[in-house]
Amino acid sequence: MSTDGKGPRVIVALDYAHGAEALAFAGRLDPVRCRVKVGKELFTVSGPALVERLVSRGFDVFLDLKYHDIPHTVAAACRSAAALGVWMINVHASGGRVMMQAAREALAGVQRPPKLIAVTVLTSLGAEDLREIGHSEEPPALVERLARLAAASGMDGVVCSAQEAPRLRQACGPAFCLVTPGIRLAGAAHDDQKRIVTPQAAMANGADYLVVGRPITRAADPLAVLDRINAEIGCG
Ligand code: C5P
Numbered sequence: 001m002s003t004d005g006k007g008p009r010v011i012v013a014l015d016y017a018h019g020a021e022a023l024a025f026a027g028r029l030d031p032v033r034c035r036v037k038v039g040k041e042l043f044t045v046s047g048p049a050l051v052e053r054l055v056s057r058g059f060d061v062f063l064d065l066k067y068h069d070i071p072h073t074v075a076a077a078c079r080s081a082a083a084l085g086v087w088m089i090n091v092h093a094s095g096g097r098v099m100m101q102a103a104r105e106a107l108a109g110v111q112r113p114p115k116l117i118a119v120t121v122l123t124s125l126g127a128e129d130l131r132e133i134g135h136s137e138e139p140p141a142l143v144e145r146l147a148r149l150a151a152a153s154g155m156d157g158v159v160c161s162a163q164e165a166p167r168l169r170q171a172c173g174p175a176f177c178l179v180t181p182g183i184r185l186a187g188a189a190h191d192d193q194k195r196i197v198t199p200q201a202a203m204a205n206g207a208d209y210l211v212v213g214r215p216i217t218r219a220a221d222p223l224a225v226l227d228r229i230n231a232e233i234g235c236g
Contacts, residue, residue: 009203009235010034010226011062011179013213014054019046023053025217031058033226035087037211039064051084060087062179062211066119068092071102078106078116086114088179090159093118093146100153117179118150118158123195140164144171151176159211162202163195169206181211185228188215199229 012034016022022042029036036059038051043065054061063086067074074091081089091103100118107113120143121130127139135142147158147168157177160168165178184196191214202210212229219225 007060008032008034008230009207009209009233010199010216010229011037011209011211012216012222012226013037013039013064013181013211014042015039015213015217016042017045019050022046022050025222026054026057026059028222029059029226030223031060033223033230034216035060035062035209037062037064040066048084051086055085062086062088062090063114064090066090066092067103068095069099071095071099074099075102075106078103079110082107082110082114085112088115088117090117090119091155093120093150093153093155093158097149097153100150100155104154115156115177116154117177118146118153118155120146120150120158120160123161123182140167144168147172147176157208161195162197162205162207162210165202165205165207177208178206179209179211180205180207181213183210183212183229184215185225185232199232203233 014022014036026036036054038061051061063081067077078089091100103116121139143164144167148171150158151172159179161182162180165180168178180202182193182196183199183202184190186198190196199210216222216225
């Protein structure tokens with residue numbers, strides 16, 4: 001874990017197709033015990049209004065829109081996202097140094113700027129997929145290269161698998177923020193996640209924040225699962 005920040009370490013992924021469902025579910029959560037993530041599906045259907053409602057309820061919101069475009073466009077998008085009062089936003093590291101620097105500069109004048117995180121390599125891409133789009137490096141080496149580039153371009157951290165966290169912590173230093181999805185409590189359903197890690201192991205590997213979706217959103221008692229995770233990682 002880095003020296004970065006305080007507060008809840010769990011980010012609950014609000015992967016819902018409708019804003020009303022997401023808001024109803026968020027009503028069962030507690031901003032003191034978790035943060036929340038809004039992704040492309042929910043944002044496309046419910047937009048900034050939903051994000052602002054979550055912010056006004058006291059949640060730290062990770063707006064997971066993975067910007068990847070020309071520097072000017074990404075910078076403008078980051079500025080607009082920051083104006084919503086979100087806590088964390090992200091861009092694709094493969095957009096390059098100039099794009100990431102533009103994103104960073106766009107937040108320079110913002111009073112409480114969101115954390116600016118990069119996506120290195122989508123975990124849905126295997127070695128063969130990467131070769132097909134012109135990458136000769138193996139995925140772990142490419143992930144590290146992009147994480148180092150993200151750090152050098154002013155990013156606050158990266159999204160990565162908890163299995164990659166030790167290598168990236170070593171490469172990018174203690175202040176670099178590592179946000180890890182693919183988290184499952186021991187013995188729980190894997191769903192479609194292939195390389196799962198328990199909350200405790202993820203933190204031991206150096207993760208700062210754990211993105212958790214279905215184990216919490218599909219639980220009969222979401223707060224009980226959240227409390228179990230928080231207890232496991234000694235948080236809250
Ligand atoms: O339900 P589950 O815990 O698998 O949800 C994980 C969340 O993290 C989802 O919103 C998913 O899109 C996101 N994510 C992921 N793997 C990545 C990057 C993001 O599962 N490599």
